[in-house]
Each structure stands twice: as structure tokens, then as C-alpha cells.
Amino acid sequence: MKIITVMNQKGGVGKTTLALSLAARWHLAGHSVSIVDADPQQASVFWKRQQAEDSALAGIDVYSVRLPAEIRGSKNLNSDYVIVDTPGTDKMIVRSAVNVSDALLIPVQPSSLDVQASAPTVQAALATGKPVAYLVNRFVSHSQLGNDMVKLLERTSVTVLRRVMGQYQAFPRSIGVGETPSTMFSGGAACRNIESVGQVVDTWLEGEHEKN
Template sequence: MRFRLPAGKDAAMNVIAFVTQKGGTGKSSLAVSLAVAAEERGIKTSIIDLDPQGTAKNWYERREAEGGPEVNALQAGQLEAAMGLLKKQGVQLVIIDTPGVDTPAATAAIQVANLCLIPARPSIADIEAARPTVRSIARLDKPFSYVLNQCPPGRSIRTSDAFRVLQLSGAVASTPLAMRADHMDALATGQGVTERDTNSKAAAEVRELLQWALTKMEGKPHGQETRVA
């Protein structure tokens, strides 16, 4: 079933925040590719870059394609006002990229989010490093899910084991994303993976993750997940 957010400035605006206190998990590449995939489905989308490294902002400056999501680099104190402005502009989906450390920016993003996504590689180090983030999200009573990212391509015991662990410890998106060169190449050229190669496996995985996230924000069951007690 296809899903499209309602249009218009009075319609609800959904916000996805990519948060984790672990660098190198692919937050920025997922954020921009998810936003591009949403725009391709007719969902007016905006990216907010709260990370001082400016990975999403730099991606946008390299971008040559017409249309697609805009990127605004903001400070934590500007976020609340930006939400109101974007809604007035008819934005339907906001995707926030945050620093890989515990900062006021990450807390601000969690506070405005409808859904927090925690990218994690299928390793015990990434899962353990995400625990402080989960505690911060729990304190603010926000929905969240892990997203297994940069997994070995194909069937992998490492990915399967990590998925089972995350099912027990929290919520996990039903679509793991494999380590594929398309993600790095798209980020380098100002594209989303669905633009770089529309029929690639990377593109299919990002589209599946988008559908999962949209369905979850609607409160409908989709895929395998559990909630933290």
C-alpha cells in the first residue's frame, strides 16, 4: 500500500530525527537519501542539519539536480521556530540530522520528533554506544527505533544476531540496510541513492525504510519491532 502525507499548511507535519552518540553510523547519508525518496513520492520534505560538521549542508551545496529537499543548517535554539515556519510553508516531512555526540542539538531534535531513528552497525560496540541515546529518548517519552545500517551484503549471521538483540532491547526497523558503495557515491555527488541508481538494491532498501517509517508514524503495525518496557 502506498502512503502519502496530506498536503497543505494546516496538515500535520511529521518529524524524523536521526540521533545517536556514535559517529560513523551513516546518519547523514540515510537522512539525505530518505528525504530524496520522500520527495520522489510527492511528500514535501525539508532537511535540518544540526551537526556542526555540516555533512547534509555540504551535500546540498554539491547537489545539481533540480528540486528535491532543501537543507537548512541551524543551531539548537533555532529549531522550534523553524518547525513553525516549515509547517506554514506546507512542508509535510522534516528530517533532522544531529551530531554524533550528546549535545543540546540532539536533545532539541528528540523533543520535536515524531520518530527518532538510531542507526547502528551490526556490532556490539554500536549497540552499546546507543544506550545513552535510548535513555535520553525514553526520558522525553518519544517513539524510537534502531535502524541496522552498513550491514554485510547478503545473508549474515552478524546482522541476524544484531537484529535479535535489538528486538529484545528496544525497537528495530524491519529493513536492515547493507554497506553499499551507492551510499558513499550518492553523498559525494549531492544525490540520494534512489536518484543515483533507481533500480539498485540500496535504493530499494531506502524506499522500504521510508515506507516503514511513514507507517510507524501513522501508528500502524508494519514489520517486526518491539517497544522498550
């Protein structure tokens, strides 16, 4: 079992979008997947509520966790992958999630304000000694800003995953109805994007596992 916390104290960077999209991909590949929603906004819980009973993603369980102490229960979930969707603000619950996790994923938008706002999250993540990686989200293809930001991130001491999530309407459209691009827009650009991002996440997780 792998527990992966998706974190960034900056709001709206795509934590929930990434958590759900990765969950869908792993589920569709035949793995058992649980999501632990530790955000009081309960966006992942909302996603599950919108889902049709016969959805291809119906097998993904979403657990609501409100108290830092409850996060430890993630270790008892009988899933191949547990993804913890965290709030930006509640430091205690994020710390608890980090403590039980095998790897920490930090989505960040390609903007210097966002990179700057993620610095405390990165410091806290690195201090644990656990595998930490940045994943760039809402990247606009061929944009100078996007490329400059990826270069800026690569100069930090954090791993930057070699694939970026693009800006696609398919993410909000599918997530709003309890799906993800992998199911609602199968074969489309966002679906292919999350597939290649997911492959890079898999390679990163395997590499980190082998190091330990």
C-alpha cells in the first residue's frame, strides 16, 4: 500500500483535481484506491456524491476525515493506493497526513506568486525526509511563462516531475459530475495528459521505493 498526500498551502492549485485524476487512473488500471478527504471544503466527498451509481469509478472509496488523529486510520485502509486530499490552511491535519504518507506531491501553477506561496509547504515537506515532488498544473503549451517557471522550479532542491498537467476544461467538467477526464473524455487530450502524468508519478514512486 502507498499513501500519497497531495498538498500545497496555496489554495486552488489543483490538489483535488490531481488527487481525483490519479485515483481514477490507478483504479482503471485495476488497483484498489481510496481517497481520504481531509479538507473541510469536502470537495472529494462532493465529487463522490455527484457520481452515478454505475460509474466506472464507483469502486473508488472516499473517506471524510475531520480530525488530525483520524488520519492515522488511513494506514488501515485495505487499498493499493490511498490519496489524501488536504486543505491549504489547516496545518495540523496536513502534518498528520504527511506523517502517515509514503510520498508527498505538491501541485503548483506556473506563476511566481504561486511558487512563492508554496515555499512553506515545500520546506515542511522536505523536513520530513520523505519523497517530495512538484507537479506543475494548468500549464499552457508553448507558453514562455510556463517554461520559465519549470526552469525556476528545477533550480530548487525539490524533484520536478517531467510531465505537466495542462489547462483543460475536461478537468472541471468531468469532476463536477463525479467523473474524471479518463472516464468522461476517454482518449481526449486531458485523458492522454493525465495518463502521461500518471506514468511519471508511477516511475517516481517506484524510484523512491527502490532507494529505501
